Amino acid sequence: MDVISNLTMDERRRALLILLVMALVGLTFAAAGHGDPIAVHGALVLVLSLALAFPVMGHLYDPEPSIERFNAYYDDPSKVGVILTFVWAAFAMFVGDWVAWLMVEPTWTTGSAWSSFGRLRPVHTTGVIFGFGGNGLIATSFYVMQRTCRVRLPDQLSPWFVLIGYNLFCILAVTGYLLGITQSKEYAEPEWYADLWLVIVWVTYFVLYMRTLARREEPHIYVANWYYMAFILVVAMLHIVNNLAVPVSFLSAKSHSLFSGVQDALTEWWYGHNAVAFFLTAGFLGMMYYYLPIRAGRPIFSYRLSIISFWGITFMYMWVGSHHLHHTALPQWVQTLGMTFSLVLLVPSWGSAANALLTLNGAWHKVRDDATLRFMMIAAVFYGLTTFEGSFMAIRSVNALSHYTDWTVGHVHAGALGWVAMITFGALYASIPWLWKRERMYSPALVEVHFWLALSGTAVYVFALWNAGIIQGLMWRTYTENGNLAYTFLDSVVAMRPYYIARALGGLLYLLGALAGCLNLYLTIRFAAPATEAASRKPLRDGLDDAATQPAE
Amino acid sequence: MDLSHETLVWVAKTFGLIYLVILSIAVVAYACWPARQKEFRDASTAILNREDRPWR
Amino acid sequence: MFTLHYRLERRAIGMTLGIIAAASIGGFVEIAPLFTIDQTVEAAPDMRVYTPLELAGRNIYMREGCYACHSQMIRTLRDEVERYGPYSLAVESKYDHPMLWGSKRTGPDIARLGGKYSDEWHVRHLLDPRDVVPVSIMPSYGWLMENDLRIDDLRDQLATQRAVGVPYTPDMIRHAADDAYAQANPDGSGVKDLTARYGEATTVRAFDGTPGRLTEMDSLVAYLQILGRLTDAASRDTLAKDLE
Numbered sequence: 001m002d003v004i005s006n007l008t009m010d011e012r013r014r015a016l017l018i019l020l021v022m023a024l025v026g027l028t029f030a031a032a033g034h035g036d037p038i039a040v041h042g043a044l045v046l047v048l049s050l051a052l053a054f055p056v057m058g059h060l061y062d063p064e065p066s067i068e069r070f071n072a073y074y075d076d077p078s079k080v081g082v083i084l085t086f087v088w089a090a091f092a093m094f095v096g097d098w099v100a101w102l103m104v105e106p107t108w109t110t111g112s113a114w115s116s117f118g119r120l121r122p123v124h125t126t127g128v129i130f131g132f133g134g135n136g137l138i139a140t141s142f143y144v145m146q147r148t149c150r151v152r153l154p155d156q157l158s159p160w161f162v163l164i165g166y167n168l169f170c171i172l173a174v175t176g177y178l179l180g181i182t183q184s185k186e187y188a189e190p191e192w193y194a195d196l197w198l199v200i201v202w203v204t205y206f207v208l209y210m211r212t213l214a215r216r217e218e219p220h221i222y223v224a225n226w227y228y229m230a231f232i233l234v235v236a237m238l239h240i241v242n243n244l245a246v247p248v249s250f251l252s253a254k255s256h257s258l259f260s261g262v263q264d265a266l267t268e269w270w271y272g273h274n275a276v277a278f279f280l281t282a283g284f285l286g287m288m289y290y291y292l293p294i295r296a297g298r299p300i301f302s303y304r305l306s307i308i309s310f311w312g313i314t315f316m317y318m319w320v321g322s323h324h325l326h327h328t329a330l331p332q333w334v335q336t337l338g339m340t341f342s343l344v345l346l347v348p349s350w351g352s353a354a355n356a357l358l359t360l361n362g363a364w365h366k367v368r369d370d371a372t373l374r375f376m377m378i379a380a381v382f383y384g385l386t387t388f389e390g391s392f393m394a395i396r397s398v399n400a401l402s403h404y405t406d407w408t409v410g411h412v413h414a415g416a417l418g419w420v421a422m423i424t425f426g427a428l429y430a431s432i433p434w435l436w437k438r439e440r441m442y443s444p445a446l447v448e449v450h451f452w453l454a455l456s457g458t459a460v461y462v463f464a465l466w467n468a469g470i471i472q473g474l475m476w477r478t479y480t481e482n483g484n485l486a487y488t489f490l491d492s493v494v495a496m497r498p499y500y501i502a503r504a505l506g507g508l509l510y511l512l513g514a515l516a517g518c519l520n521l522y523l524t525i526r527f528a529a530p531a532t533e534a535a536s537r538k539p540l541r542d543g544l545d546d547a548a549t550q551p552a553e
Numbered sequence: 554m555d556l557s558h559e560t561l562v563w564v565a566k567t568f569g570l571i572y573l574v575i576l577s578i579a580v581v582a583y584a585c586w587p588a589r590q591k592e593f594r595d596a597s598t599a600i601l602n603r604e605d606r607p608w609r
Numbered sequence: 610m611f612t613l614h615y616r617l618e619r620r621a622i623g624m625t626l627g628i629i630a631a632a633s634i635g636g637f638v639e640i641a642p643l644f645t646i647d648q649t650v651e652a653a654p655d656m657r658v659y660t661p662l663e664l665a666g667r668n669i670y671m672r673e674g675c676y677a678c679h680s681q682m683i684r685t686l687r688d689e690v691e692r693y694g695p696y697s698l699a700v701e702s703k704y705d706h707p708m709l710w711g712s713k714r715t716g717p718d719i720a721r722l723g724g725k726y727s728d729e730w731h732v733r734h735l736l737d738p739r740d741v742v743p744v745s746i747m748p749s750y751g752w753l754m755e756n757d758l759r760i761d762d763l764r765d766q767l768a769t770q771r772a773v774g775v776p777y778t779p780d781m782i783r784h785a786a787d788d789a790y791a792q793a794n795p796d797g798s799g800v801k802d803l804t805a806r807y808g809e810a811t812t813v814r815a816f817d818g819t820p821g822r823l824t825e826m827d828s829l830v831a832y833l834q835i836l837g838r839l840t841d842a843a844s845r846d847t848l849a850k851d852l853e
Binding site: 109111262270330 | 620621622624625627628629631632633634635636638639640642643644646668671672673674675676677678680682684685686688689691692696697698699700701702703704705706707708709710711712713714715716717718738739742744745746747748749750751752761762765766769770772773774775
C-alpha cells in the first residue's frame with residue numbers, strides 16, 4: 001500500500017509501536033473487564049489496532065520514500081479524511097432519518113435494546129457533529145494549514161494519529177451508546193476512557209498545528225488558521241472541564257460526573273453552547289474563510305472585519321450558554337447575563353455572514369453556474385439566519401415559549417443542515433479535484449442534484465419544526481375562559497404528527513443528497529479525468545481581474 | 554472557598570462589561586491600525602495564488 | 610515530538626494565549642459563583658439520598674436516553690406549575706451526578722412523577738406505552754423485564770457517588786447490593802436494615818410485580834416513583850410564597 005510506503009521507515013516503526021501498545025491496552029480491558037460493557041470496547045480496540053498493525057508490518061521494510069516528497073504537500077490524510085467525512089455523513093444522516101420516523105411510528109425498530117430511540121438518537125448527534133463535522137474539519141484543516149503556510153506538514157505520522165485516533169473516539173462513542181454506555185450529558189455522551197483518549201488525540205492535533213505554523217513561509221498567519229486554532233483550543237478546554245468525572249472503577253465503563261445539579265447544568269450548557277460556537281461555528285468559519293474566496297476567485301471582502309468578528313465570537317460565545325436555562329433553578333442574574341451576551345453576539349455573527357456574502361459581489365455569475373460555490377453562499381445565508389434566530393430565542397420571554405419544544409430542534413437543524421453541512425459539502429467539492437488531481441468532479445450535474453436536494457430538504461425540515469415548535473409551545477400555555485389549561489400534553493403529541501412526517505421527509509431528501517455526494521466522490525476517484533499540469537497551476541485570480549475591468553453586478 | 558458569593562456575583566456582573574469594552578477597543582485598534590493594512594491586503598490575496606507546492 | 614529546533618513562534622504562541630484569555634473569562638465568571646451558591650440557596654436538611662435500587666434505576670434511565678425526551682425541570686411559569694406541580698428548586702438535584710434536567714419535551718416533564726401512577730401502570734407503560742396510552746409515541750422497553758439487574762457493582766457505584774460528594778455512609782456502601790435486593794422484596798429479611806439506613810419512608814415493593822426476581826424493571830420503576838420525592842422543599846417553598 002502506497003500510503004504506508006510513503007511513511008519513512010522510522011515513522012512506520014513508531015506507528016507499529018503505537019498500534020501494538022493500543023492492542024495491548026485493548027486486550028487488557030477485554031480480558032479484565034469481564035462482565036462489564038467495557039470489555040466489548042477493549043476487544044474492539046484490539047481488533048482495530050491489529051487490523052492496522054498487520055499492513056504496517058507487511059510494509060515495515062519497504063524502501064525509504066523518495067526525497068521528492070518534500071516538493072509537495074502531504075495530502076494522504078486529507079484524502080482519507082474526506083472519504084471518512086462522506087461515510088459518516090451517510091451513516092449519521094441515515095440514523096437521523098430513522099429516529100425521525102420513529103417519532104412518527106414508534107414501532108419501526110427491531111425491538112432490541114440497541115435500536116430504541118434513546119440509544120439511536122445520540123448515535124445520530126455524535127455521528128453528525130463529531131463523525132461528519134469533525135472529520136470534515138480535520139481533513140480541511142490539514143489542507144488549509146499547509147497551503148496558507150506554504151509548508152509541508154512537519155511529519156507524516158502525527159496527522160495519521162490525529163485522524164485515525166479521532167475516528168476511534170467516534171467509533172467508541174457510537175458503539176458505546178448502542179451498548180448502553182453513556183454519560184447522558186448531551187453532546188458529551190462518551191464515557192471517561194473515550195474522553196481521555198480524545199484528550200491525547202487533541203493535544204497531538206494542537207501540537208501539529210503549532211509546529212506547522214512555526215515552520216511557515218508566509219509571514220502573516222492567514223485568518224482561517226485563527227478560526228481553526230480557536231476550534232482546537234477551546235474545544236479542548238470545554239471537553240476537559242465538562243467531562244470531569246470519577247469512574248466507578250478502572251475496569252468499569254461507568255463514571256459519575258464530578259458536578260451535580262445546578263453547577264452541572266451550567267457546566268453542561270456552557271459546554272453545549274460552545275460546542276456549537278467553537279466546533280460548529282469557529283471551525284467551519286475557518287473553512288469558509290479559505291474555500292469561499294478561492295472558489296469565488298476573489299479575496300475576502302474585508303480582512304479587518306474577519307479579525308474583529310473572530311475576537312467577538314471567541315470572547316462572547318463563552319457567556320451565552322446560560323440561555324439554555326431560562327426560568328429554571330439557575331440564579332436569574334446568570335440567565336440575564338447569558339441573554340445579554342446572546343444579543344450582542346449577533347454583531348460579530350452577522351459580521352462574518354455579511355463578509356462572506358459581500359465577497360461574492362462581482363462573482364454572482366459564478367454562484368449561478370457553480371453549485372459548489374452556491375453551497376457556500378447558501379451556507380453563509382443560513383449562518384446569518386440561524387445566528388439571528390439564536391439570539392432571538394435567547395430572549396427570556398421568547399425562550400419561555402420555545403424551550404423544550406421542537407422549535408429548538410428546528411433551530412439546531414437550520415444551523416446544522418443549512419450552515420455546517422452546506423459549507424462542508426462546498427469545501428469538499430472544491431478540494432476533492434485538487435486532492436486527487438482531477439480536472440473536476442466526475443459529475444457536476446450530480447453536485448447540482450445534491451445542492452437542490454440539500455436546500456429543499458433543509459427548507460422542508462426547518463419549516464416543519466418551526467410550525468411544530470410554536471404550536472407545541474402555544475398549546476402548552478393556552479388557557480380556557482375558566483382559567484384552566486386548554487390542552488392535555490397528549491393533545492400536543494397528537495398535533496405534532498403531520499409535522500413529524502414532514503420533518504422525516506425533509507431529512508430523507510437531505511440524506512439522498514448526501515448519498516449522491518458519496519456516489520460522486522467514488523466516481524471522481526475512480527473515473528474522473530486527471531487534471532492537466534497547466535490547469536492545476538493556474539492561479540485563481542481571474543475573478544479579481546473581472547472585478548477590476550467591469551463594474552460589479 | 555474563601556470568596557463570598559456576593560463578591561463573585563459582583564465581579565461577574567461588572568467585570569464582564571468592562572472587559573468587553575476594553576477588548577473591543579483593543580481589537581478594533583489592532584484591525585484598523587494603518588500600518589497593518591498592507592499586511593492584511595497581502596494576506597487576503599496571497600491565498601488565491603494556487604502554486605500548489607511548498608515554498609522550499 | 611515537539612523537538613527544540615522548531616522555532617517557538619511568537620505570533621502563534623501569542624494568538625494561542627489570546628484565544629485562551631478571551632475564551633476562558635466568560636465561563637469562569639458565570640460558573641465560579643455557582644460553587645458558593647450554598648450560601649444563598651434554600652436548604653433541605655431532610656433530603657435523602659437515592660437508595661441503591663433507585664440509583665441503579667437512574668443509571669438505566671440514562672442508559673436508555675430517556676432524558677432526550679423527558680425533562681426534569683419545571684420552570685417558574687404559571688402553566689408549568691399548574692401542569693406539572695411546584696417549580697423545581699436547585700436543591701432538589703443536588704445529589705444528581707449528573708443532572709438530568711433535559712432540554713426537550715417530546716414527552717411530558719417528569720420531575721414530579723413519583724407517586725402519580727401505580728407500579729403496575731408503569732410496568733405496563735414501559736412494556737408497551739400504547740397499551741395504556743393509545744396515542745403515545747414512546748418506545749417500548751421490553752428487555753427491562755427480561756434483564757436481571759446488575760448488582761455486583763453497586764457497592765462501587767455508591768462509593769463513587771460518595772467520592773463526588775453524595776453523603777452515603779460506609780454502612781450504606783457495604784450493603785448496597787443487599788439493600789437493592791431488599792427494596793424489591795417486601796417479605797424478605799433485609800427490609801428492616803434497608804429502612805434503618807434510608808428512612809421509614811423508603812418505598813419497599815415488588816415494583817415489577819414479581820417479588821422473587823430483581824429485574825431492571827424493578828429498578829427503573831423504583832427510580833420513577835421517587836422522582837420529586839427526595840425532599841418536600843419545593844412544596845414548602847411554594848406554600849411560603851403563596852402566604853406572602
